[in-house]
Each structure stands twice: as structure tokens, then as C-alpha cells.
Amino acid sequence: MKTFLTIDTATDILYVHVMKDGRPVFEHQEKGHKDHAVKLLPTLIQALESSGLKGPELDGILVGVGPGSYTGVRMGVVVAKMWAKEWDIPLFKISTLALMASAKTTPTVAMIDARNQHVFAGAYDFSRPEPCLLKPGYYSRLFLAETYPEMDALETFNPNLEIILNAQAYEKVKSIDDLTPDYVRKTQAEKERHDS
Amino acid sequence: MNILSVETSCDETSVAITQDGTRVLSNVVLSQIKTHALYGGVVPEIASREHVEGITRVFDQAIAEAGIPKEAIDLVAVTQGPGLIGSLLVGINAAKAFAYAHDIPIIGVHHIVGHIYANATKQPLEFPLLALIISGGHTELIYMPEHMRFERLGKTQDDAIGEAYDKVARLLDLGYPGGPKLDQLAHTGTPSIPMPNVALDGYDFSYSGLKSHVINTLHNLRQRREAIEPSDVASSFQTAAFKQIFTQTQKAIETFHPKQLVIAGGVAGNQYLRTHMHTVWDVPIQIPPLEYCMDNAAMIGMAAYYQWQQHPVGWTFDFNGHARMDFIQKAYTEGEEVIR
């Protein structure tokens, strides 16, 4: 995969990136104010057009699938699913936490705040052949601090797509129709129903 | 003109292909009703999640069933609101992605306008018309002097009629969705329990008082250990619920002399309504076939055709979904900017 579009809307950051022949040619990263719906498609279109690319020319689309249930996560996933099918190109998925952790090449715990002293987190070391040290999940901050005291904690979103590409830290989506975000947690309604 | 339309405002994932505002080539509806029945009502977060799971397959099926190539699609239309925002945004983003991928213009459509134009699947609308929208989310009376011009005469001040049906049905342990079950049960009872006579000025509706009255009545009967005949409760509620509909609509008919009364929304399938309406209202009445009364994308495609005739300009890709959307006269005939 040398020419691909990356989309991540799983947090309040709207992230769009284009790699063309293995070189980054477009990057857009913007803190949204619940307006991913307004900006997502225009930004994606700008990304393709300013890179001189038509959809079917892409080797694939890489989409961040969360974790979390931020409303935005569904938008990126839906657009990625539609385009992969309509343009007949492969779809790849990656944890948003892996994207975050790619900012560093040292062992890092990437975290997305989930309130009540809990986070969605994953641990990565991109200097290793198998970078994922802790699978994305819902953890208490205390557990992470005690388990990985020596690691850097990272809560900012500043991915390095060249590192992601080198490590091939993504997974090909076998059934595009079935792809959903990685919510990690059940909805409140499902939990209550399960408990009662 | 072939239109691909998308509707995901609540708990149905639907895509349709329609032609010229008259023919439905395909109308695929993936219902989540079994999921939400487990919770006794629509859970918004679950609804959004299921839309993401179903959306691409529903697109594929609608296009395959229509039997036309994608190159023959001239317009993409999508419900912009009102509805559950998380659900709306799945459909809107899918529709935008599809439109861009195939270089087809896209427009947003008002969900209630879709309900009204569902009638175009059966025969052309005749103006001026009066539209009565009754569903789980809406109770509205709208006057239309011509295509795509809307004057809202009245709406519910609190609960929608379908919402009140579902709540009373829950009190009677009828399960979800309770509306049609309550309708059935009411046929075996008599309207023997006194209900408040809600008679608002103008054309507005109100259902919270009626609902509270049923709650209190059931509570008092239970306290006095008197037998409750659920069918009588259902019948009394239903008679009172429709009395408002009949009275307010009749007032509007007498004032506006419409050529036809168009009834739409899920409650348009109600049997009590269908048995009594022709004796109550002396005006030609149109009700869409049941499949087009419920939320579906074909109705959005119907409305989109007439909207496009008025203002044949595709929208830019930055339009948002809106959980609440008012009717503004001439909105949609002048493009997206005037809709707020």
C-alpha cells in the first residue's frame, strides 16, 4: 500500500491524511466542535483533489475505528465503507489508539478519556516487530499507572503515518459490510438490561 | 429522473430508487424493531450502531432490486431531519459519500415533507391540500397551497399521538410497539371510561393530559381493587385520542376547503381512523399504502423529485443533520440556506 487515504473521526479531532507513492502529501488535523458532520466530506474531497487523486486510484482507505462511542466515529467508518465499496478498493482498519501512539517510537500508553477516572487505552512500542503491548480496552487510570509505570502516557492526537505504514499496524477488513466502530463498551441500555 | 434516496432518521435503515416522483423501483427497509422491543422503545445509541451495520447492504439491495445501473442515477436525496441526530448522520454521510463517489448531485429532504409525499406513490397530489401527519414523533396539520409550500396550522403541544399510544399500551402491558396492539384491543371494548375533553383553540393538539388521566384512572381502579377491563381502557383512550384529530382537522377543512386530505405517518395505519374517517370528514381522503406510512426512503425520493423541480441545484457537501427542524414556508424551494 503506497497511495492511501486515512480517516479518523473517533475523537473530537477530525483527521484526514493522504499518502501518495509512500510520501505524505496531505494532512489535516482540526479540533472539532461537534461539527465533524459539516467538515468531514469537504475535507476529504479537498484531500483527494489537492493530491490530484481520484478515489479508484487509491490502493486503499485506512480508517480509525475508535474505541469509544463519540458520535463522530460512525461518520468516518460509514464514509470509508461506502467509498471502499463504490470505488472497489481495499479497506483497512486501525485502532485510533495505535494512530495516537505512532507519535512516538518509545513505549507509549495512548489514552482517550472515558470519564470517572477511566480511559480507553492501548499500549504500543513501534520499535518492535509486534508493536501492540496492550490491546485497546476500557481501563482505570490507576490500573494503567500501576501496570505501566515506566511508559509515557499520551492523550494527544498527532499520528505519524510513515511509522504506521512501516510497522503495517493495520488490518485488512475482510467483510466491508460488517465493519463497525470498536465501541469497546456496551450501551447503557444493554448494560442495564443485562444486569436486571 | 432516477433518484436514490436514504432515510435513517429513527430506527429503520432505508434506501430506495424512485422515478419521476411517481414510481417506486425499489424500497428496502431494514427494521430494527426487534432490537428496540427488548428495551420497550427506541434506544438512540443502539439505533445509530445498527444503521452503521446495515447501511451498505441496504444500498446494494436497493440498487440491485431497482435493476438500473448506478450511472442512471440522477440525484441523491437524504433525510436531513427532524429525527435522532446520531441516526440521521449515518444516512447523511453515507449519502454524501455515494453522491461524491459517482459525481451525482445531492439534496437534503425534510422528513415530514417525505411523509406527505408518500402519497405520490399512489396518485398525484391535488392542491390546495391539507396534510395530517400522525406518528410516534409527530402530530401536525399542514396546509399546502401548491407543491413544496407549507403552512403549519397546528402541532402537538406535548406528546405525539403515537407516543401517547405507546405509553398507554405499556401501562396495559401490551408490549412494544404498543400502538397497533392497543388499536386491536380497543375494538373488543367499549368507550365507557370518562376521558377529558381536550379542545384547544386553533389547530394544535395535546396528549399529555389524556395520558396522565389514563395513568390516574388505572391507579384509582387498582387502589379500589376494582376490576380493570383493558379493552375498555383502550377503547376509551382511542376514542378520545381521535376525537381531537377529527375536530381540529374538521375545523381546518371548513376554513381552507382543501381538494384533498392527505394522511401520513405510522398512525395512519390505525383501524379506528380508517373505519371512521369517511363519516367524519366530507372531503376526498388519501392514505398511502401501509408500507409507505411507516418511515421509508421511497417517500424521501418522492419529495425530492418535486423539490428538485422547484430548485434544481445540488447542495454543497457541508450540510448538517438537524434533530429539530421547523417548517419554513418556501424552505427547500430556495435551497439549503434558508432552512434553520
Ligand SMILES: [Zn+2]
Ligand atoms: Zn416518520
